[in-house]
Amino acid sequence: MLEVPFKKEVVTKYATISFSNRTNEDKMKYSFLLVNLFFLSLTALKAQHEGHNINTGDRKSSQQRGVRRIGPIVEYHLYVNDTTVNYTGRKRKALAINSQIPAPTLRFTEGDSAVIHVHNKLKGEVSIHWHGVLLPNEEDGVHALNTPPIHEGSTHTFRFRIIQNGTLWYHSHTGFQEQEGLYGPLVFYPAVPERESGKNEEVLQISDWRDESGKSVMRSLKRRNEWYAIQKKGVQSWGEAIVKGHFGDKVQMEWTRMPGADVSDVYYPVHLMQGQPVQTFSKYKKGDSVLLRVVNGSAATYYWLQYSGGKMRVVASDGTNVKPVDVDKVLIATAETYGIMIKIPDDGQYEFRATAQDITTSASAFFGSGPQVRAKDIPKLDYMVLMREMNQMTWMMKGMGMKMKMGLYMKMNMDNMQGMNMSGMRGGMQGMDHGNMDMNDTNMNNMDHKGMDTTGAKIDMDHMDHGNMSGMDTTTQSRDTADMNGMDHSNMPGMQKQPAKKKAPPSATKKATKAPVKKTATKKPPIRIPTQKKPAVNKPAPKKKDAMEGMDHSKHGGMSYAPAKRWNLNPQVISGLFLQHNDTVPNKEEQGSMQGHAMHNMGNMKMDTVPKKMEPVMNHQNMQMPALKGNNMSGMQHGNMNMGGMQGGKQKSTINQRDTSRSYMLQTMMTPMPMTGFDFPPGNGNDVVLGYDMLASDSGSTTLPQGRPWREIEITLSGNMLRYVWSINGKTLSQQDTKIMIRKGENVRVIFTNATMMEHPMHLHGHFFRVINNQGANAPMKHTFNINAMHTQVIEFTATEEKDWFLHCHTLYHMNSGMATIFSYEGTVSQVQQAHPKEFRQFLREHGSRYYPWSNAAFHSQGTFGTVVLSGAKLQLDQDWRWDYKKSYELETRLQYFLDKRQYFSAFAGFEYERVNVKNGKIQPKMEQEKVAVAGLQYLLPFFISVEGRVDHKGKFRFEAQREDLPLTTRTRLDLRWNTDKEYGVEARYIIAKYLAVSANYDSDYGWGAGLSIVY
């Protein structure tokens, strides 16, 4: 596809104009616009950007480097039009810009003035948002929030100065247009080129495609049509669970009212890389380095990126440079961008592949010429394993007494830690990361890990990382505050005594034998775990001693560096407050000695005695136990679990400590283990997978300016997967009655807690923010971050703008069902919203308040049975019917209102009309007729058993229980129903297509029958 948007550059002194392949229409526009040039040059540079920057640090803009470039006016014309595509063998309508999908790449140089004319040639409105671009509020492009809607047939001109460089993108922010083709890349070159602009670089925008309109996809999600799951073989049926030995997992899953574990909601049969499923860049030769500007412009897909020609060097993230890091796999979340350097190692075509996170389909670009060298296939997802991991996470959270509300974390003191029972943690323990767990002065009695069943040594304890677990003092008896009695790791075989290859020096032995400082228990009362019958403090000490002895601490002195692997912390940038380390790599002998203890890579394990209050530091950074494979407890991460302020419940860890390391602690403290599919691709082997902890700003500190007031905002991502309602703090955008207020000049910290079982790519418009990770001051700057299921993530930025900015999940269907909110600067008002109140209200409504219709209709031999539903965020209208094709029928209309945030509990009211002369399938002599008004309450129990009590206007009470859509096998569903009127029914369906099933039922009134079901 040619990349020939109508573009011209007008240098301030000389009107240099460059363009090609323009149409007659374009020429006309061009002449017209030349006349307007004078006005353009006046208006293009309207006062802006004084406050803008990609905050403190990270990639410095050229201005920050002391270069102030006043570039030319660079002008583009974008024509939004309909087009026809054929990605699946069938012609489909799509949306395009200048007839291209993706839209043309718009290139600018920092300092340029962008003038972009968007011509709407569609029926209906359109909007274009400049994703990750720092610009004045009105130029952001969000439909009626920032920018006036671009009506059918009209043109809107965006004008802003380019004050940053990097790879970004643009897309529609209206309805589902993005899914249907309205997205394109942006490349901003630095004013002082870091490399020859445009040479040896390729823009690769990845996107997903389905021959289905976005609205229709949304409707399918609302009605929990399982067709997508069937298509990608992701159904977790009871039959499969039993056959594969995961019955218990299925029970747990349904007990927690989780319909299934999955990494994505929608199945996309086609993925495109810069518009094509496969393409080749054969101009590259052996030895060439190529910069890939990768943009995830999908509607709802994360991708695993791989390259067959060696490591990928990640050099930029979201358009800001990061310290280069070499990896084998990158998970790119929706709306993120990465700069990735690849090298062509030899003759041949080397594959750069993007595999959808659900490991169904992929898109590829080949680099070089010669025989194809393919990237390694990622094994299919094992949904049973995913289900098990998700259960483990759920139970672990519950076991830890955890509330998915950050406010409770803040108030947490050691009392709250008493119930830290990890008995739910069965299975793999890969990447168990206790990075920066600062336990100074912390009483950790009764921290019971014995449920962490590792017997049989089948557990993979790779990367059990206690990095920076400072203050976990086992060396000095004088430290009377360190009470670690009862911290029982005795059932963790990997940590039990094993023959030491090298005799530990006496000092180390001393350390080890004195490890369980039992006497301190008398000085400080042990913390009791209310739920635990037998306090672990009473356990015999020798066992613990053994356990500690098994951990050879003899090398702790200088053992400070081990290469970070996978999700482990970057050892060079340990953010532990109390940590000193040097960058020496342990020698072979030392490593050998550690391996003897099944714990190599114990980098940064530092036990030197340091002055009082900076107590010796026991650092289990990169503690890996790869000797034990089998189960997989992937990555329980307690990075930076700083317990310094949590002693004995006296001193509270408070949110008022404006301390970034504390944010990191808050963030990681409750971080559950990463999961296969979510955090690791299956069959990962020894590949290095990029994690956010590996991203560091390339130019020093990104910490926010000092002396500014701080504002802290807690945001909980919430949702109901069954009803497909996604929200923020329990409310869809349409239900929120306030914007989230911030004030210009503040430092803002936002603590996101994901209380859902899905990942969300969260995007804040118009700002770059620090994504708090273990890089301390060098946290990377991003515009979009992924937050894992049940995780917490902290971001920080300086409020430098004005008016309203959108914050939302970039999964198109999550956003449109309501997972969005607005950050609003106090004291500033959007003139656009004032001028377009109707459109603005509509914008709010469209994010959560739309109603989606769906229907189930069975046409059986003895009658027809079905329901039509209108599903909204809180309200649902149901119309049920049963009719025997003769005289008997029943109709029930009900309006249901969901009362609680989780949407398990609802109240309803309606009417029922009955005219029945059948019983057990036989015609009765008497026709019974009844008209009643009914009202009642409904609750969703575990196993998705919906129970309701209702009263009719005559005072008659009825209790009913039912279970729908019970997955017996991949394609078989079962419905069960019973009530106190002694009516009951059962229906089985076999799904043959998205909208069609064969079905049979028995109804206590209507009897047996079989036929077809239409599921729309």
Ligand SMILES: [Cu+2]
């Ligand atoms: Cu989301």
